[in-house]
Amino acid sequence: MKNKRKNFKRYIPLYVMAFPGLLYLFINNYLPLPGLILAFKKFNAKKGIYGSPFVGFKNFKYLFATKDAFVITRNTILYNLVFIIVNTIMAIFVAILLAEMTSRIKKAYQSFILLPYMISMVIVSYLVFGFLSTENGFINNSILKPLGMDPVSWYMEKKYWPFILVFVSAWKGVGYNCVIYLASILGIDRSIYESASIDGASKWQQIFKITIPLLKPTIVMLTLLAIGRIFYSDFGLFYQVPQNQGALFSVTNTIDTYVYRGLLELGDMSMSSAAGLYQSLVGFILVLGSNLIVKKIDPDYALF
Amino acid sequence: MKKKIASLLLSATTAAMIFSGCGSAATQTPAQSDTQTTKQEATEQSNAEQKDDGGSSEAASDKAAQAIADRKAKAEKDGKYEKVVIAFFDWTGRPAGLDRINEALSAYTEETLGLDVELMIIDSAAYGEDMKLMLSSGEQVDLFSTCILGYNPSINNGYVLDLEEDGMFDDYCSGIKEKIRADYLDACRVGGVLYGTPPIKDYAIETAAVCVGQEYLDAIGYDVTALPTGELGYPKATWDDINDIFTQLHAQFPDKYVMAIQDNELTQGSSVDNIAGDYFGTLLDPQNSLKIEDVYASDTFKEWAQRAYDWNQAGFISQDALTDTTGASAKVKSGAYMAMMACSKPGYKTQISGECGRDMVVFDVGESFMSSSSVSSFPWCVNQNTEDPVATIQVLNALYTDSTIETLMCWGQEGKEFKVNSDGTISYADGVDANNSEYYPNVLWLMPNPYVTYVWEGDPLDLGQQIADFNDNCTCKSKALGFTWDNTDYASEYTALKNAYDEFGPKVVYGFVDPETGIAELEQALKAAGLDDYMAGKQAALDAWAAENGIN
Numbered sequence: 001m002k003n004k005r006k007n008f009k010r011y012i013p014l015y016v017m018a019f020p021g022l023l024y025l026f027i028n029n030y031l032p033l034p035g036l037i038l039a040f041k042k043f044n045a046k047k048g049i050y051g052s053p054f055v056g057f058k059n060f061k062y063l064f065a066t067k068d069a070f071v072i073t074r075n076t077i078l079y080n081l082v083f084i085i086v087n088t089i090m091a092i093f094v095a096i097l098l099a100e101m102t103s104r105i106k107k108a109y110q111s112f113i114l115l116p117y118m119i120s121m122v123i124v125s126y127l128v129f130g131f132l133s134t135e136n137g138f139i140n141n142s143i144l145k146p147l148g149m150d151p152v153s154w155y156m157e158k159k160y161w162p163f164i165l166v167f168v169s170a171w172k173g174v175g176y177n178c179v180i181y182l183a184s185i186l187g188i189d190r191s192i193y194e195s196a197s198i199d200g201a202s203k204w205q206q207i208f209k210i211t212i213p214l215l216k217p218t219i220v221m222l223t224l225l226a227i228g229r230i231f232y233s234d235f236g237l238f239y240q241v242p243q244n245q246g247a248l249f250s251v252t253n254t255i256d257t258y259v260y261r262g263l264l265e266l267g268d269m270s271m272s273s274a275a276g277l278y279q280s281l282v283g284f285i286l287v288l289g290s291n292l293i294v295k296k297i298d299p300d301y302a303l304f
Numbered sequence: 305m306k307k308k309i310a311s312l313l314l315s316a317t318t319a320a321m322i323f324s325g326c327g328s329a330a331t332q333t334p335a336q337s338d339t340q341t342t343k344q345e346a347t348e349q350s351n352a353e354q355k356d357d358g359g360s361s362e363a364a365s366d367k368a369a370q371a372i373a374d375r376k377a378k379a380e381k382d383g384k385y386e387k388v389v390i391a392f393f394d395w396t397g398r399p400a401g402l403d404r405i406n407e408a409l410s411a412y413t414e415e416t417l418g419l420d421v422e423l424m425i426i427d428s429a430a431y432g433e434d435m436k437l438m439l440s441s442g443e444q445v446d447l448f449s450t451c452i453l454g455y456n457p458s459i460n461n462g463y464v465l466d467l468e469e470d471g472m473f474d475d476y477c478s479g480i481k482e483k484i485r486a487d488y489l490d491a492c493r494v495g496g497v498l499y500g501t502p503p504i505k506d507y508a509i510e511t512a513a514v515c516v517g518q519e520y521l522d523a524i525g526y527d528v529t530a531l532p533t534g535e536l537g538y539p540k541a542t543w544d545d546i547n548d549i550f551t552q553l554h555a556q557f558p559d560k561y562v563m564a565i566q567d568n569e570l571t572q573g574s575s576v577d578n579i580a581g582d583y584f585g586t587l588l589d590p591q592n593s594l595k596i597e598d599v600y601a602s603d604t605f606k607e608w609a610q611r612a613y614d615w616n617q618a619g620f621i622s623q624d625a626l627t628d629t630t631g632a633s634a635k636v637k638s639g640a641y642m643a644m645m646a647c648s649k650p651g652y653k654t655q656i657s658g659e660c661g662r663d664m665v666v667f668d669v670g671e672s673f674m675s676s677s678s679v680s681s682f683p684w685c686v687n688q689n690t691e692d693p694v695a696t697i698q699v700l701n702a703l704y705t706d707s708t709i710e711t712l713m714c715w716g717q718e719g720k721e722f723k724v725n726s727d728g729t730i731s732y733a734d735g736v737d738a739n740n741s742e743y744y745p746n747v748l749w750l751m752p753n754p755y756v757t758y759v760w761e762g763d764p765l766d767l768g769q770q771i772a773d774f775n776d777n778c779t780c781k782s783k784a785l786g787f788t789w790d791n792t793d794y795a796s797e798y799t800a801l802k803n804a805y806d807e808f809g810p811k812v813v814y815g816f817v818d819p820e821t822g823i824a825e826l827e828q829a830l831k832a833a834g835l836d837d838y839m840a841g842k843q844a845a846l847d848a849w850a851a852e853n854g855i856n
Contacts, residue, residue, distance in 0.1 A: 042792075044462035045440045046688050062796030067832055068803055134623040155627050156816065243627040246807040253803065261806060262799025267436065267457040271795060 039274040052270075059274035068258060076254040079162075079238075080230040083169050084223060090170050091177035092215065096207055098178070099185040110182070114175035121236025128168060128241055156247045165252070168241055169234070177222065184218045185211060220294060220301045228287035231279040232256065255279060367475045368701075371694050375418035385410070386692060387420040388699045391435065391448040394745035397427035401716060401742025409712050417702060419695050423713065425745060428452065439463040442689055446696040447703075449750055450500060451682035455492075456581065460790055464499045464685040465693060473498065476697050479705035483753060491679040491786030496852075500683025501700065504753045506649040506771050507678040508778035510536055511670030512573045513648035514546050515656050516553070518663035520642045524552040534668035536648060536774075541667040543611065549667075550620050553642055562620035564635040564644040567813050569608040572647040575673040576604055577782045579846065580789035584801045584830070585839035590676065590782035594850055596843040598835060600809075600826055609823060612815030625814050633659040650770040654762050674775070676784035684752055703752040711757040716743035724758065731761040783855060789845045797841075800833035 039059055041052040063069060098110060116124075131138045132154035140151040154160060188211065196206050233254035242252045259275045287303075295302035379385040399405075402425060410420040424445065426434050432452045438445050440463070450458050458464050467473045473480075480501055481489070488507070492500050521528065526549060531539035550562045570576055570583055576599050577590035586599040599605055615621050622628065628635075632644035637660050646656065648666055657664045684703070690696045702709055715722050715730065721743050722730040738744060748754045755768030764770065791798055808829050812822035849855075 046462035062799050065796040066800040066834070068800055129627065133627070136624070153623070156811075243629075244806070245626060246805075246810050247626075249803065249807040253807075258799070258803055262795070262802055267432075267454060267461065268792065268795065269436075269440075269461070 036273065036277050038270050039277040041270055043268070043270045055270075059270045060278060062262065062271065063255075063259075063275060063278060068253070071250060072253050072255050072258045075251065076233050076256075077230055079165065079233065079254070080226070082162075082166055083173070084226045084230075086166055086170050087173050087177055088219065088223060090174045092181055092212070092219070094174055094178045095181035095185055096211060098182055099211075100203070110179070113178060116172045117176040119172070121234070121240045124168065124172060124236070125240035125243060128164070129243065132164075155243060155245045158248055158251045161242060161248050161251045165237060165241065169237060172237075180222065181215060181218060184215055188214050217301055221303060224287060224290055224294065224303055227290050228283045230286060231282045235260065365478065368478075368698060371476070371698065372416075372418045375695060379414075379418060385414055385418065385420045386695060387422055387444075388446045388692075388696050389422045389424055389444050390699070390703075391424040391426065391438075391445045392745075392747065392750055393426050393428040393431035393449070393452065394747050395428055398425050399741075399743045399745060401720070404720075405712055405716055405743050408717060409709065412708055412712075413699070413702070416706070417695075417698055419699070421699060421709075436461075439687060439689070444691075445687050446690045447684060447686055447700055449503075449682060450685050451750055455500060455680055455683055455685075456494070456788055456790060458685060459494050459499050460792055463688060465688045465690065467498045467500070467686060467697065469693070472693060472697050476694060477501075477701045479701045483704045487785070488679050492683045493786065494680075494788045494790075500680075500685040501704070501752070502679050502683045503750060504704070504755060504768075505749050506774060508649070508672050508674040508775050508781075509572070509647040509678070510534075510649060510652075510668060510672050511575055511647050512645060512668075513538070513652065514541070514643060514645050514667040514669055515636075515660070515664045516549065516643040516667065517636065517660070518665055520553055520557065521549070521665055524549075524556045526552065528665055531667075535672075536650060536652070536668060538648065538653065538666040538668040541669050543669060546667060546669060547614075550615070550643070551618070554618065554620055557642065560639075561622045561635075561641045562643055563615055564632040564641040565612065565615070565621050565625055565814055566632050566644070567810055568645065569612070569813055570599060570605070573608065573645060573670065574604050575671060575780050576602070577675045577784060579676050579782075579784055579787060580791065580842060581677055582791075582798070582801075584798070584805075584835055585842045587676070587782065587784060590673075590784060591780045592783070594783055594846055594855070596839050596846060598827075598830075598839065600823065600830060606819060606823060609812045609815070609819035612813060613817070613819055614815070616815030621815060626810055626816065636664075637661040650774050651763050651767055671780060672774070672778045674778045674781045674785065676782040676787050678782075678785075680786065680788060682750070700752070705753070705756065707756045710751065710753060714745075714748060714751050714754050714757055716741070722758075725761060728758070728765055729761045729763070730758040784846060784849075786853075787846060787849050789842060791838075791841070794838050794841050797834040797838040801830060801835060801838060804829040804833040 035049060038049055038052075040054055040056060041049075042055045042058075043049070044052045047053075094113060098106060098113075101109070119127075129137070132140075134140060134151065134153050134155070137154070139154075144151055152160075154164075192210055193206055196210060201209065233256045235256045238252050238254045239257045239260065242248045245252075255275065259272065263272055291303050375386065402423060406422050409423065413419055413421045435445070435448060435453050437443075439448075439458075440461075450464075453463075467477070483504060484501065488502055489498065492498060492502055528539050531541055531545065534540040553560075553562050571578065575590065576583075577587040579585065579587050579590075579596065583599055585596045587593065587595070588597045588599065588602055588604065612621075622641075630638075632641075632646070633656065635641040636644055644660075646652075647670070648656075648668065653664065653666050656666065684700060686693065686696050686700065703713070711718075718724065719733055721733055721736060721741055723733045724730050732738075732741065738746075755771070759765055759767050805826070808822070808826040811817045812819065812826055817825075
């Protein structure tokens with residue numbers, strides 16, 4: 001008991017430091033929770049959130065009632081799975097390269113790789129358009145034409161888009177993930193590498209036998225968190241980058257874009273909350289589930 | 305090790321949340337404002353001097369005067385006047401001179417109405433989101449325009465007040481009743497309840513106005529005077545004439561695109577009534593029949609699809625047309641495009657020439673038409689949460705009748721923003737232009753009654769009368785004028801239909817696909833999305849409405 005109090009006293013400065021972050025978390029993520037009740041009501045401003053009548057699960061109907069439900073769910077999950085795999089591998093790859101680098105230019109590389117993460121998706125969509133525009137695009141005019149190939153109507157052909165979206169997502173997201181991995185790599189005790197090289201381990205062996213195994217907890221954690229958001233899609237990526245082109249819907253329509261298009265004109269708050277609640281509930285279950293599996297395999301790596 | 309990573313992650317995610325916290329709202333594009341909300345810069349001078357507060361019955365005006373006297377007495381006691389906030393939008397955000405205008409307004413309304421008035425002008429891109437927040441969170445907004453926000457959604461979400469509650473409208477709005485015809489007011493009733501009053505403007509449209517730059521026509525030596533003149537004074541042309549002009553333009557200017565095509569072929573290029581605000585189930589012959597039909601299976605749509613396809617094949621349309629969402633007039637202004645299609649009305653040539661930055665010739669290819677939702681597309685409404693409904697509704701009445709208030713709201717202050725010319729029109733004050741004016745909202749078509757104030761230089765002094773005549777003489781007035789429908793019970797069908805149209809519609813409309821196969825694909829997708837159920841729902845509501853209103 002005494003020990004506990006002493007510990008608490010010792011941690012006071014840390015609690016003080018954590019306070020702004022926790023306060024932010026509380027205001028931003030916990031205070032709005034009671035509002036979820038809106039998903040089961042027909043919202044009416046006159047009656048207010050709590051006075052509006054209950055309608056049961058009616059607000060959820062539109063998410064499942066049509067044949068589109070399958071397409072949007074499939075797109076959302078599959079794209080996110082591919083993003084998780086590709087972005088993780090790429091981020092680790094880049095992080096290891098940066099960690100091995102000793103020259104002073106390393107900081108510049110790091111900033112360049114992080115830069116796309118800071119760019120708004122709207123701007124990204126125009127960068128992509130600069131490459132893919134049918135009449136004035138870089139690819140059609142400066143690559144395909146000199147090679148004597150026919151121009152491609154990029155925004156009307158479905159088959160290219162899964163690749164384009166994965167590429168854009170990786171280009172934009174890798175920098176941020178790689179910073180986290182890089183920090184973990186730099187946290188690894190240098191003496192392990194020293195003793196390994198004394199024992200004659202090559203760079204390759206050091207990477208595969210030391211760096212990656214020690215990165216495993218970070219990888220597992222980041223992946224678990226990503227799985228929690230697997231039912232959300234990056235709205236900007238799926239709406240702005242394909243320029244909202246109808247011809248591409250079967251490969252670009254996700255839950256978020258579908259809901260957005262449908263509710264843009266209806267402006268129905270209850271139905272948007274229903275979609276949000278559905279997405280977060282499924283995400284919550286997925287996180288708990290995958291955490292459970294991880295725990296079964298190796299309790300050390302589980303989040304909680 | 306693990307703890308370290310966990311804390312690293314926590315701080316990383318918190319940082320990410322801070323970055324992304326406010327991002328999602330910004331990526332959403334605002335709802336496109338109604339396509340019929342074309343800009344209009346004109347007013348009626350003849351009414352400018354009249355200042356009448358209506359007063360059809362003695363009792364009503366007594367009540368109004370009493371309410372004003374009570375407020376003044378209360379202000380005397382409290383030392384400050386109560387305030388009524390009026391919200392609408394413009395294209396550039398809050399004007400620099402807004403505080404000055406509000407002061408001038410309040411100084412005047414303290415005398416006449418016993419209250420202060422504050423205009424709240426929001427950028428059009430933010431208006432929809434901002435208003436939804438303010439209306440549902442209890443911030444003070446008393447009167448607002450439902451443009452962008454949507455009239456039906458505002459009613460369905462419970463934002464608006466029944467104007468006739470406790471006989472308020474009869475008691476305090478006699479001026480509005482004089483200015484707006486009863487059938488136009490009735491057109492704003494939803495389920496028999498009057499929630500808003502329409503801005504006085506052109507409710508009818510002259511469909512299919514093809515606008516071509518004068519300089520391009522001169523270059524091909526086209527003689528416009530050879531064409532007959534339509535009722536609005538514009539050259540009347542057939543689609544053959546237009547195709548002939550386009551072919552010559554393309555030959556003369558191979559580097560320019562001929563047509564800045566938009567997805568407006570049904571809204572502005574046809575007399576199909578998009579009943580209840582969408583095209584999933586329409587009246588194909590709105591003047592004579594109340595039968596809901598599928599427009600995408602109709603000959604009207606097929607004709608347009610074929611026309612667009614022919615234009616596309618002939619090279620009149622940009623290959624990037626589907627992805628380029630720039631407005632048509634901005635495209636013509638850029639000089640890369642030569643023609644566009646819109647709908648016209650009196651004074652339209654001045655307006656479109658201004659928007660396109662060059663003299664435009666307006667070819668009148670269509671006919672005049674007034675759709676069922678034209679009057680009720682964006683009425684002015686009172687917030688259900690308003691503190692003093694009587695004060696608010698008296699301000700609403702004044703907006704329709706008081707030239708001083710309307711002048712300040714539309715044009716700003718004389719000598720500061722505008723000057724009165726010798727012929728009675730107004731123009732920019734000396735040293736002021738569109739770029740440095742401190743108050744130039746440029747949304748006249750949104751204003752409750754821009755015809756009780758001045759008209760801008762270049763427009764006829766009797767523009768208000770011309771517009772009224774244009775509305776009255778409209779040849780094709782929809783039988784369903786005033787019908788509105790709450791489609792929330794069909795929200796899942798609507799969402800699916802909207803997505804199906806977005807997937808297969810624009811290709812056809814922009815002429816990128818053979819009409820035969822394109823329309824078949826679209827039809828199939830719409831049917832699968834539940835078009836038949838949706839149409840049946842609409843038809844049932846329309847039949848009920850027709851029976852209630854004695855229309856057959």
